[in-house]
Amino acid sequence: MIRDLTAYRQVRALNENDQALMKRAQNALLGEWGFALSVTPAQAEVEMHRLLTAGSPGD
Secondary structure (H helix, E strand, O other), rough: HHHHHHHHHOOOOOOOHHHHHHHHHHHHHHHHHHHHHHHOOHHHHHHHHHHHHOOOOOO
């Protein structure tokens, strides 16, 4: 869901509901990563952004 909303956001602006959904999903994912991998929330967020920008469809 995060990947899809991130890609969609590059084409069109997200509405308020989509923005709220994206924020909740990101917070849940970052919390799980932080706990499971014993990393700080900041480290998890950097990794999430790296993965989301690592390649675009068709690369």
